[in-house]
Amino acid sequence: MRKVLLAGVPQSPNLGDGLIAHTINQLISMQGKHEVVHFDLLHGLWEDEQMHQPLAAVSGGSAAGAFAAAAVKPAAQARLNEAGTRKKMTPDALRRLKAYWLHRRKDPVMNEQLRRAVSEADAVYIGGGHLLIDTYWTFPLAVRRVAMEAKRQGKPLHLLLVGARGPWSRQAQWWLLEVCRIAATIAVRDEDSKKFLLQLDPKLASKTVALADPALYTPEAFNLAIEPEGPAEIELSPAERVMASGTGAVRQRVIGLGIMDPNEMNRHCEHRWEREDCAQWWSDAAQAIVSSGSTVRIFTNGAGTDNAFVEQYVKPLCKGNPAIELMPYPATVHQLVNSIAGCDAVIAQRLHACMPALSMNKPTYGVIWDKKLESIFTDIGLGSHLIDFRVPAEQAVLAAATTISRPEAYVKAMKRKKQELLEHMGRILP
Incomplete structure (x- = not known):
C-alpha cells in the first residue's frame, strides 16, 4: 500500500479546516488503497479517530446524537478575538519576528516528525485550505518547512486545492514562490487564486490548475444522502407558507444560519461590520425567516471567537423565540456536518459552512466578506x-x-467540478 503525507491545518479551531482533511481523505480513498499520514503545519503529526466513520456511526443518525457522542465546546470558554489599541499599534515587523521565533522554537520536535514522515511517504501534499497567504510569516514559514524537507529527500511535492491571496511581504513572497517552484503540480481551488499566482510568476502556468474546494465531497466522506436536484426553481406558494407556519401537516422548513464573528472581516478583508450591527442583522434575518413560515437553526464552525460572538451578541436577541434553535458549539467535524445536514437551506458567511450545504444540494446563500467566498460561488x-x-x-x-x-x-458546474477533482487526484497519486 502506498503512503502519502498530507500537510494542512486540520487541528484549526475552525472546523472547516478539519472538514478539508476529511474530504481530501475521501478523494484519495476513491482512487484505491493509500495510507494517509496527516501533518498539521503548526502542530505536527495528527490523527482523527473519526476520520473514516460515517456520520450515522458517530451520531446514531441524529443531530442530537452527534452532540451527545462527543463533548461540545462550552460557551463559557469562548473568547472574542479583539483588535485593541495594543494590537493595532504593534508594528508588522515585530509580529513577523514573533512568528519567526515561534516557528524556530518548534524546530526540534517538528523537524524530526517531518523528517520521518517524509522518509516513509511516497509523495507529499500540502493542502487544502487558504494556505498561500502571508499571516505575518506564520503560513509561509510552515509551508516552506514541508516543501524543503520534501525537496531534500527527493519526494514529489504537490500543492493541493489551496487558496492564494495577497498581499505578501517581500520575504513571504520569496518563500511561497520558492515552494510553488519546487512543487510538481499546483491545484488551487478558484480562478482568482490562479490569477494571483500567475501574476507573480507566469512560468507557473504549465503546472497550475484551478479546480474546486474538496468539501464538495462532504456527502461521500460522511455517507450522507444527497438531496434530489429537482427543478431549477421551486417556490413555496403563499398557501404553503401559511400551512407551514400553522399547525397543519406541512413540515416547516429549517433554515440554517451559519454565523461568524465580524471581527474576522476586519482582519481579512476591506469590509467592516460592527458586532452590534452584525448581531442585529442576524436577529432580523432570523425573525424574517420565522415570519415566512420556517424555523431557524443557528450554528457556528466552532471557532472560539464565532462561538463567543453568538453567545454574547446574537443569543440575547433571539432568546425566548421557540422557532429559533441555537445549536451547541461543535467540537468535531462530525458535529459541524450534522448541524448543516439537518437544515433545508443555509445562509452562512464562512466558506466551510456553505460548502457542505452546497455539496448536499441544499439551497445555499453566502454572506459576502472574503474574496475567496465570492470567487468560489462565482x-x-x-x-x-x-x-x-x-x-x-x-x-x-x-x-x-x-x-x-x-x-x-450550479447543478452542472458542481458535477463537472467534482469530476475534475477526482481526475486530478488520480493523476497525482503514487
Missing part, C-alpha cells in the same frame, strides 16, 4: 446567491426563506 455558477450584509436583513434573506433555488448552472 466559479460554480452561484454568483446570484451572494448576500450583501449592507442590504436590510428582511430583504436580503427573502429568497432563501421562500424559495428552494437550485440554478441549472
Whole structure:
C-alpha cells in the first residue's frame, strides 16, 4: 500500500479546516488503497479517530446524537478575538519576528516528525485550505518547512486545492514562490487564486490548475444522502407558507444560519461590520425567516471567537423565540456536518459552512466578506446567491426563506467540478 503525507491545518479551531482533511481523505480513498499520514503545519503529526466513520456511526443518525457522542465546546470558554489599541499599534515587523521565533522554537520536535514522515511517504501534499497567504510569516514559514524537507529527500511535492491571496511581504513572497517552484503540480481551488499566482510568476502556468474546494465531497466522506436536484426553481406558494407556519401537516422548513464573528472581516478583508450591527442583522434575518413560515437553526464552525460572538451578541436577541434553535458549539467535524445536514437551506458567511450545504444540494446563500467566498460561488455558477450584509436583513434573506433555488448552472458546474477533482487526484497519486 502506498503512503502519502498530507500537510494542512486540520487541528484549526475552525472546523472547516478539519472538514478539508476529511474530504481530501475521501478523494484519495476513491482512487484505491493509500495510507494517509496527516501533518498539521503548526502542530505536527495528527490523527482523527473519526476520520473514516460515517456520520450515522458517530451520531446514531441524529443531530442530537452527534452532540451527545462527543463533548461540545462550552460557551463559557469562548473568547472574542479583539483588535485593541495594543494590537493595532504593534508594528508588522515585530509580529513577523514573533512568528519567526515561534516557528524556530518548534524546530526540534517538528523537524524530526517531518523528517520521518517524509522518509516513509511516497509523495507529499500540502493542502487544502487558504494556505498561500502571508499571516505575518506564520503560513509561509510552515509551508516552506514541508516543501524543503520534501525537496531534500527527493519526494514529489504537490500543492493541493489551496487558496492564494495577497498581499505578501517581500520575504513571504520569496518563500511561497520558492515552494510553488519546487512543487510538481499546483491545484488551487478558484480562478482568482490562479490569477494571483500567475501574476507573480507566469512560468507557473504549465503546472497550475484551478479546480474546486474538496468539501464538495462532504456527502461521500460522511455517507450522507444527497438531496434530489429537482427543478431549477421551486417556490413555496403563499398557501404553503401559511400551512407551514400553522399547525397543519406541512413540515416547516429549517433554515440554517451559519454565523461568524465580524471581527474576522476586519482582519481579512476591506469590509467592516460592527458586532452590534452584525448581531442585529442576524436577529432580523432570523425573525424574517420565522415570519415566512420556517424555523431557524443557528450554528457556528466552532471557532472560539464565532462561538463567543453568538453567545454574547446574537443569543440575547433571539432568546425566548421557540422557532429559533441555537445549536451547541461543535467540537468535531462530525458535529459541524450534522448541524448543516439537518437544515433545508443555509445562509452562512464562512466558506466551510456553505460548502457542505452546497455539496448536499441544499439551497445555499453566502454572506459576502472574503474574496475567496465570492470567487468560489462565482466559479460554480452561484454568483446570484451572494448576500450583501449592507442590504436590510428582511430583504436580503427573502429568497432563501421562500424559495428552494437550485440554478441549472450550479447543478452542472458542481458535477463537472467534482469530476475534475477526482481526475486530478488520480493523476497525482503514487
